[in-house]
Amino acid sequence: MVSSIRIWKNQLFILLVYLSGFITVSLLFLGFILLLSKGFQSLSLEFLLSPMREGGISGGIFYQILGTLILAITTLFIVFPLSMGFALVKSIYIQKAFVKKTMELFLYILNGIPSVLFGIFGFFFFVKYLGWGKSWFTGGFLLAMMILPTTTLALSEGINRISSEYIENGLALGMRKTQIIFSIILPQSFSSFLSGVLLGLARAVGETAPIMFTATIFSGATIPTGVKESPILSLPYHIFNLVQESYHPQALSNAWGSSLVLIMLVILISGIALPFRLRAHEEAKV
Amino acid sequence: MGILVFVSSKAILSKPTFPFSVTGAFSLIFTLVSLLFFCGMALFLLIQGSPIFFQEQLSFITDADWFYRINQYGAASMIYGTILVSFLAIVLSLPFALGSAILTSEFLPNSIRVYVKSFIELLAGIPSVVYGLLGVLFLRPLIFKWFAPFSPESGDTLLTASVILAVMILPTVMSLSEDALRGVSKEHREVALSLGLTRLETFVHGVLPRAIPGIIAAVLLGLGRALGETIAVYLVIGRADNRLSDSLFSLKPLFEAGQTITSKLGGSELYIAYGEPTHWSAMIGLGLILFVFVGVIVAMGEAVNWLGRKYQHG
Numbered sequence: 001m002v003s004s005i006r007i008w009k010n011q012l013f014i015l016l017v018y019l020s021g022f023i024t025v026s027l028l029f030l031g032f033i034l035l036l037s038k039g040f041q042s043l044s045l046e047f048l049l050s051p052m053r054e055g056g057i058s059g060g061i062f063y064q065i066l067g068t069l070i071l072a073i074t075t076l077f078i079v080f081p082l083s084m085g086f087a088l089v090k091s092i093y094i095q096k097a098f099v100k101k102t103m104e105l106f107l108y109i110l111n112g113i114p115s116v117l118f119g120i121f122g123f124f125f126f127v128k129y130l131g132w133g134k135s136w137f138t139g140g141f142l143l144a145m146m147i148l149p150t151t152t153l154a155l156s157e158g159i160n161r162i163s164s165e166y167i168e169n170g171l172a173l174g175m176r177k178t179q180i181i182f183s184i185i186l187p188q189s190f191s192s193f194l195s196g197v198l199l200g201l202a203r204a205v206g207e208t209a210p211i212m213f214t215a216t217i218f219s220g221a222t223i224p225t226g227v228k229e230s231p232i233l234s235l236p237y238h239i240f241n242l243v244q245e246s247y248h249p250q251a252l253s254n255a256w257g258s259s260l261v262l263i264m265l266v267i268l269i270s271g272i273a274l275p276f277r278l279r280a281h282e283e284a285k286v
Numbered sequence: 287m288g289i290l291v292f293v294s295s296k297a298i299l300s301k302p303t304f305p306f307s308v309t310g311a312f313s314l315i316f317t318l319v320s321l322l323f324f325c326g327m328a329l330f331l332l333i334q335g336s337p338i339f340f341q342e343q344l345s346f347i348t349d350a351d352w353f354y355r356i357n358q359y360g361a362a363s364m365i366y367g368t369i370l371v372s373f374l375a376i377v378l379s380l381p382f383a384l385g386s387a388i389l390t391s392e393f394l395p396n397s398i399r400v401y402v403k404s405f406i407e408l409l410a411g412i413p414s415v416v417y418g419l420l421g422v423l424f425l426r427p428l429i430f431k432w433f434a435p436f437s438p439e440s441g442d443t444l445l446t447a448s449v450i451l452a453v454m455i456l457p458t459v460m461s462l463s464e465d466a467l468r469g470v471s472k473e474h475r476e477v478a479l480s481l482g483l484t485r486l487e488t489f490v491h492g493v494l495p496r497a498i499p500g501i502i503a504a505v506l507l508g509l510g511r512a513l514g515e516t517i518a519v520y521l522v523i524g525r526a527d528n529r530l531s532d533s534l535f536s537l538k539p540l541f542e543a544g545q546t547i548t549s550k551l552g553g554s555e556l557y558i559a560y561g562e563p564t565h566w567s568a569m570i571g572l573g574l575i576l577f578v579f580v581g582v583i584v585a586m587g588e589a590v591n592w593l594g595r596k597y598q599h600g
Binding site: 082123177255266 | 316320323388551587
C-alpha cells in the first residue's frame with residue numbers, strides 16, 4: 001500500500017529528527033555541566049583574589065581578571081563612538097541605496113575576518129611599526145575593531161526600524177538634523193545598539209588570537225601605567241598557556257577555574273544585554 | 287504608501303540643512319578611522335603578502351616544503367589542512383545541527399523551544415580557548431583510544447581538530463538554520479497538513495524550499511568560522527609541518543598531526559619571521575590566502591541570502 005509507505009517514511013523522519021536533536025542537546029549539556037563542575041571544584045575566593053605564583057601552578061588569577069576587565073572597558077570606550085559614527089553615516093547621512101548596500105556587504109565581510117589576522121596586523125603596525133611593544137591599548141583597539149561590524153549593523157538596524165512619524169514630527173517642529181539625531185534617532189534605537197555592543201563585547205572578552213601577539217603576556221605584569229610597553233595579563237591567554245602544560249594536575253585545575261571565571265564573565269555580559277535585546281524586539285514589533 | 291513616506295522623511299534628513307554640524311563631522315571622522323583601519327589591513331596583507339607569490343610563484347600553494355631555514359616556502363600542506371579540517375567539521379556537524387534545528391522549530395512546543403534555543407546560544411558564546419581546553423583533555427585521549435587500529439602517533443590529529451570545530455560551529459549553524467525554518471510562515475505548514483500530507487511531506491515540500499537559502503547561508507557562515515578559528519585548532523592539531531599524503535583521497539592524514547593556516551599563523555614562528563623579509567612575506571601570504579577564502583565564502587553567503595529574499599518577495 002502506498003499510504004503505509006508514506007506513514008513509515010514519516011515515522012522514520014520523526015524518529016531521526018528526535019534522535020539527532022536529543023543526542024545533540026544532551027551531549028552539549030553534558031559537556032557544559034562537566035565544564036561547570038570541574039570549574040567549581042577549583043574555584044575559591046583566594047583563587048580569585050590572589051596573584052599567580054610559580055608560573056600558574058599555584059596562586060590565583062587576580063591580575064588576569066583585572067587585565068581582561070581593562071581590555072573589555074577599553075574596547076567598550078573605543079567601539080562605542082566609532083560604531084555610532086559609522087552607523088549614523090551609513091543610515092542617516094548617506095541615502096544612496098547602492099552606497100548603503102556596498103557598505104553593508106563590506107561590513108558583513110569584515111565580520112567574517114578571522115581574528116588571528118587582526119592579531120598579525122596589530123603586531124606589525126602597533127607593536128613593531130609604531131614601536132609600542134605589547135600594550136593593553138592595542139589589545140582593546142583591535143578587539144574593538146573586531147566587533148565593530150556587529151555593533152554598527154546592530155545600531156543601523158535599530159535606526160531603520162524607527163517609525164517615520166517620529167522623524168516627521170521632529171521635522172515639523174523645526175528641529176535641526178543634529179537635534180533629531182540626539183533626541184529621536186539615538187534614544188529610539190539605543191536598546192538595539194546596546195544589546196549589539198554587549199553581545200560583541202561578550203565575544204571580544206574570550207578572544208585570544210588578536211591579543212596574544214599585541215597585548216598580553218603570561219606572567220610578570222600588573223597594573224599598566226602607560227601606553228607604550230605596558231602589557232597586561234589576561235584570562236584567555238592564561239588558559240591558553242596552562243592548557244599547554246596540561247600534564248601538571250595543579251596547572252590543569254587552575255585552567256578549569258579560569259575557564260569558569262571567563263565563561264561567567266561572558267554569561268554576565270550577555271545577561272546584561274538580555275533586557276535590552278527584549279526591548280529591541282518589542283521596538284521591532286511596534 | 288507607508289514605506290514611501292518612510293523613505294522620503296529619511297531622505298530629507300540626508301540633505302544638508304546646515305553646511306556644517308559637529309555631529310556630522312565627528313560621525314564622518316569616526317567612519318573614516320574605521321574604514322582606514324580596514325583598508326590598511328587589506329593593503330597590509332596585499333603588499334606584504336604578495337612578494338612570496340612572485341618569489342615562489344605557484345609552488346607556494348602547490349608544494350609542501352616549508353623550510354624557513356633554507357628559505358623555501360610551500361604552503362600546500364597548510365592549505366590542505368585548512369580545507370580538509372573545515373569541510374569535515376561542516377560534514378560532521380550538519381546532521382546534528384539540522385536535526386536539532388528541525389526538532390526545535392517543527393516539533394517542540396514553544397515553552398521548551400525557548401530553553402533549548404537560549405542554551406544553544408549560550409554555547410555559541412563560549413570562548414574558543416575553552417573549547418580548546420575540552421579538546422585537549424577529553425577529545426584527544428578519546429581519539430587516541432578509539433582510532434588505535436589506525437595507529438595514530440598521538441591524539442593530536444586533523445580529525446581531533448575537525449571534531450572540535452564541528453562542536454564549535456554547531457550552535458551557529460543550528461541557531462541560524464532554526465531562524466530560517468521559523469521564518470517560513472505558519473500558513474504553509476497548515477495548508478500542507480490540511481491537504482493530508484504527512485509531517486515529512488509538509489516539511490520537504492512546504493517548509494524546506496522556503497528555508498533553504500537561509501540554511502545555506504548558515505552553513506556558509508559556519509564554514510567561514512571554521513576556516514578562521516585559531517586557538518582551539520592550534521591546541522589539538524599537533525602542528526606538524528609539511529605533511530601531505532600522495533593521494534588526496536587517502537584517509538591516513540586524518541589520523542596524523544598536521545597544520546592549518548591559522549595554527550601556523552598563531553604560533554610563535556611569527557616572532558621569528560619578523561625582520562626576515564621573505565619569511566615574513568610567506569607568513570603574511572598565508573594570511574592573504576585565508577582572507578581570500580573567508581571573503582569569498584562570506585560574499586557567497588550574502589548572495590544566497592539576497593537571492594532568497596528576492597525569491598520570497600517575488
